[in-house]
Amino acid sequence: MVGVVIVSHSLKAAEGIKEIAQQMGRDVPVAAVGGTADGQIGTDPLAIKEAIEGVMGSDGVLLLVDLGSAVLNTQLAVEMLEDEGQDQVVLSNAPILEGAVVAVVESAMGHNLEQVKKAAEEAIHMEKLL
Amino acid sequence: MKVAKDQIVAMIKEMAISMAENKIFLTELDSAIGDGDHGINMDRGFRKVLERLPTVVDKDIGSIFKNVGMSLISAVGGAAGPLYGTYFMEFGKVAEGKEELSNGDFKMMLAAGLEGIKRRGKAVVGEKTMVDALEPAAEAFAVAAAEDKAPLACFQAAVAAAKKGKEATIPMLAKKGRAHYLGERSIGHQDPGATSSELVLRSMLKVLES
Numbered sequence: 001m002v003g004v005v006i007v008s009h010s011l012k013a014a015e016g017i018k019e020i021a022q023q024m025g026r027d028v029p030v031a032a033v034g035g036t037a038d039g040q041i042g043t044d045p046l047a048i049k050e051a052i053e054g055v056m057g058s059d060g061v062l063l064l065v066d067l068g069s070a071v072l073n074t075q076l077a078v079e080m081l082e083d084e085g086q087d088q089v090v091l092s093n094a095p096i097l098e099g100a101v102v103a104v105v106e107s108a109m110g111h112n113l114e115q116v117k118k119a120a121e122e123a124i125h126m127e128k129l130l
Numbered sequence: 131m132k133v134a135k136d137q138i139v140a141m142i143k144e145m146a147i148s149m150a151e152n153k154i155f156l157t158e159l160d161s162a163i164g165d166g167d168h169g170i171n172m173d174r175g176f177r178k179v180l181e182r183l184p185t186v187v188d189k190d191i192g193s194i195f196k197n198v199g200m201s202l203i204s205a206v207g208g209a210a211g212p213l214y215g216t217y218f219m220e221f222g223k224v225a226e227g228k229e230e231l232s233n234g235d236f237k238m239m240l241a242a243g244l245e246g247i248k249r250r251g252k253a254v255v256g257e258k259t260m261v262d263a264l265e266p267a268a269e270a271f272a273v274a275a276a277e278d279k280a281p282l283a284c285f286q287a288a289v290a291a292a293k294k295g296k297e298a299t300i301p302m303l304a305k306k307g308r309a310h311y312l313g314e315r316s317i318g319h320q321d322p323g324a325t326s327s328e329l330v331l332r333s334m335l336k337v338l339e340s
Contacts, residue, residue, distance in 0.1 A: 035207075042171065042207025068308055069209035072250060076203060076212045 001028050002107040002116045003055030006100055007048055007074050008034040008066045009041045021100035025108030029055035030100075043070045048077035052089060060088035060113040062103050062120060064096045088113070094120035102126075131280050132230040137337050138191050142183060142198055144333035146176035152329055159322040163309040168322040171208040178205035192226030195219070195239075209307060210323065213247050213260060214330075220246040233275040233284055240268035240288065257305035258316065262298060263327035266291040285335040292328040299324045 004021070008014040014032035022030055033051040036042040052061055063078075065071050071091070078089050090113060092099060099120040106116040149156075149172040156169030179201040186197045195218050203215035220242040224235060231239075244264045253259040255266075270291035274284040297320070304316035307323070 036174075037205065037207075038174070040170075040174075040207060041165075041167070042211075044204065044207065045212065046204055069207070069211065072209050072212040075250070076215075 001057065001110070002059045002103070002113050003029040003031070003052075003057055003061040004100060004103045004107065005031045005033065005048070005051050005055060005061055005063045006096065007043060007051075007063065007070045008032075008096065009043060009070060011035040011039075013066070017097050017100050020097065021104040024101055025104040028104045028107045029057065030104065031055045043073040045073040045076040045080065048074050049080050052077060052081065053085075056085060056088065059107075060090070062107075062113060062116050063089060063091045064094055064099050064103065064120070065091065066096050090117050092117050092120050093124075095124050098123035098126055132232050133236075133281050133338070134230050135191055135194075138194065138231065139183070139187055140337045141334045142179065142194070144336050145330055146180045148329045148333045149173045149176040149326070152326075156322050156326055159320055159325055162319045163304060163312055163316045164322060165208070165308050167208055168210060168326065171206045171210055172214075172326055175202040175206035175211060175214070178202070190226065191228045191231060192222045192224070194222070195225055196222030198222075209251070210326070213251050213323075214326075216246040216250045217243040217264075233279075233281055236281065236284065237268075237272050237275045240264075240271050244268045251306060253306045256302065258299045258302040258309060258321045258324070259306050260321075260323040260327040262302070262321065263292040263295040263324040263331075266295040267327075267331055282335075282338045285331070285338055289328065289331050289335045292324075292331050296320065296324040296328045 006014045006017050011034040014034035018030050018032035031051040031054050033047050037044050063074055065074050102123045103116050103120040106119045153169040153173040160166050160168035179198050182201050186194050199215045199219035203211050221239045224239045224242050253261045267288040271284050271288040274287040299321035304310045309316040
């Protein structure tokens with residue numbers, strides 16, 4: 001199964017999104033990471049790297065981010081991974097919450113990393129008000 | 131004329147002092163158009179730099195700057211972490227194995243650092259970012275160095291250009307970072323990143339002046 005990492009400026013937000021997403025597939029490896037090393041709002045590339053390694057399996061990992069520094073620090077975290085790991089990790093442009101829900105559904109269905117990424121990014125077009 | 135390693139170490143300490151002194155000022159600037167943490171983040175980052183500095187002062191200047199970069203990456207928490215982290219890592223690559231730095235070295239460091247920041251942040255001049263201070267500074271340094279001026283005069287030219295570049299961010303519409311979400315409301319405020327960039331360069335100048 002494709003692993004999912006949720007990177008937010010707030011650990012609470014990341015953990016909350018993880019809880020919501022995992023309702024859709026409890027066996028999917030999901031990691032939530034957020035905040036600085038001293039517990040403030042922000043992102044920490046070393047913590048993000050560890051989170052990626054924590055859910056890394058043979059099917060790869062999809063990364064979902066919230067804003068600004070989450071993007072830059074996640075890119076840095078990927079660059080810090082071993083070379084073979086870098087090819088199995090992709091950063092997604094998906095909305096963080098809706099994208100996480102869709103990614104977990106897709107991963108639980110056994111789809112590959114490319115399919116999971118595509119589906120998560122399409123979540124941006126999901127209509128909420130029907 | 132070359133700048134010795136102890137002066138480089140003094141420059142880094144001066145940056146940390148400057149970030150501590152300007153913590154509230156930078157945070158106020160950031161509160162107007164961002165998430166209000168730039169001063170806190172920079173101060174936290176440079177406190178980590180100071181904490182780790184004694185472990186590398188015996189090494190070459192390249193290792194010292196790389197350590198500054200890694201400390202900022204690990205401790206800043208905001209976008210300034212990867213951006214300034216990359217800036218100083220690029221300084222470190224140019225200064226690898228060196229015990230003193232020439233004008234040519236500084237010129238290459240400022241250019242490489244700038245390119246690193248532009249690559250990571252995907253910003254260009256005119257978008258209300260650090261690049262608005264760092265690019266004119268690198269250019270002014272290169273011009274002064276080509277005229278064979280002393281490092282002091284080259285840094286004076288660079289800091290003057292950074293100050294002008296920083297002030298030029300006031301009427302700009304933000305195109306990058308958190309300020310981008312504010313659209314038109316970002317106009318009329320000085321960019322905190324361009325401001326801290328000027329402070330970094332001014333800290334280097336201050337050591338040469340003393």
